[in-house]
Amino acid sequence: TEIKVWKEFDKSRLYMADLESGLHFLLRVELATHKALEGAELKTFKDFVTISAKLFPGRQPVVKLLETLQEWLVSLPLDKIPYDAILDLVNNKMRISGIFLPRKVQWVGCQGSRPELRGYSCSLWKLFHTLTVQAALRPKALLNTGLEDNPQIVLQVMRRYIQHFFGCKACAQHFEEMAKESMDSVKSLDQAVLWLWEKHNVVNNRLAGDLTEDPKFPKVQWPTPDVCPACHEEIKGLHSWNEAQVLQFLKSHYSSDNILYKYTE
Ligand code: FAD
Structure with missing residues (x-):
């Protein structure tokens, strides 16, 4: 067995190694459990690749791979695509052509104190927070994709991705319930950022003290006062969020300026 050395990291930063490892796991592990994609699954995967190709704030080779994948999916006249073709x-785009996605899992800000904790599910949250923030920062990015003019688009693609592909079925069911209840009320790209933040805190709250909680990373209402003091207020002795400050914080935390490339190959 491999002995993993703990990697020091700054919890106020976002690590590209987590986002790329998440994409690697999604494309090469999670998707691999489906022999072929068709119908609603294929549509979901296509839309996921489209929003990622347009919004992922990544390195050139990875963005190129997503773009290549998107163009290929759009151009294929098939209504069923074998996973092996994907x-x-x-895999087969070599480094030489400047198109690739690293093939290994390298969790940094998503490291767990045991191998079964954190990792992919942490990176998937970070990936979708990043995509909602990028959509709000660059509202024109989805022009001419057929997915523009919809403030809920990233959330809807996430909802369908989780529904069709996320390995944790109980998680998918919980997420679907929250989506059904209130995703409709999202009317702007900024509200989409806040919706996902709020729902993630609902999940954190539900899982606090659960067996799946990493003792080194207790489930908290995030961002905690040490990372964003201005996000927290007290009104008549009760805690309340300053949502304008939270939005500003999220837009900076999940922006490309906050990404560190340490530990990427
Ligand atoms: P995570 O909750 O994965 O968070 C990752 C990082 O995101 C944190 O380290 C922090 O930097 C940041 N963050 C934390 N809170 C917020 C926030 N509110 N807004 C923005 N950023 C934030 N597990 C279950 O056992 N049951 C479930 O029902 C369940 N539902 C899930 C639904 C979805 C859609 C997803 C993606 C995961 C779900 N999980 C569920 C997994 C669970 O939420 C965690 O991902 C997992 O337990 C690992 O936790 P973590 O400590 O890495 O932090």
């Missing part, structure tokens, strides 16, 4: 495309 995997071939993800």
Whole structure:
């Protein structure tokens, strides 16, 4: 067995190693459990690749891979695509052509104190927070994709991705319930950022003290006062969030300026 050395990291920063490892896991592990994609699954995967190609604030080779994958999916006249064909495309573009996605999992800000904790599910949250923030920062990015003019688009693609592909079925069911209840009320790209933040805190609250909680990373209402003092207020002795400050914080935390490339190959 491999002995993992703990990697020091700054919890106020976002690590590209987590986002890329998440994409690697999604494309090469999670998707691999489906022999072929068709119908609603295929549509969901196509839309996921489209928003990622347009919004992922990544390195050139990775963005190129997402763009290549998107163009290929759009151009294919098939209504059923074998997973192996997707995997071939993800793998066979050599470094030489400047298109690739690193093939290993390297959790940094998503490290767990045991191998079964954190990792992919942490990175998936970070990936979708990043995509909602990028959509709010660059509202024109989805022009001409057929997915523009919809403030809920990233959330809806996330909802469908979780529904069709996320390995944790109980998680998918919980998330679907929250989506059904209030995703409709999202009317702007900024509200989408805040909706996902709020729901993630609902999940944190529900899982606090659960067996799945990493003792080194207790489930808290995030961002905690040490990372964003201005996000917290007290009104008549009760805690309340200053949502304008939270939005500003999220837009900076999940922006490309906050990404560190340490531990990427
Ligand atoms: P995570 O909750 O994964 O958070 C990752 C990072 O995001 C944190 O370290 C922090 O930097 C940041 N963050 C934390 N809170 C917020 C916030 N409110 N807004 C923005 N950023 C934030 N597990 C279950 O056992 N049951 C479930 O029902 C369940 N539902 C899930 C639903 C979805 C859609 C997803 C993606 C995961 C779900 N999980 C569920 C997994 C669970 O939420 C955690 O991902 C997992 O327990 C690992 O926790 P973590 O400590 O890495 O922090």
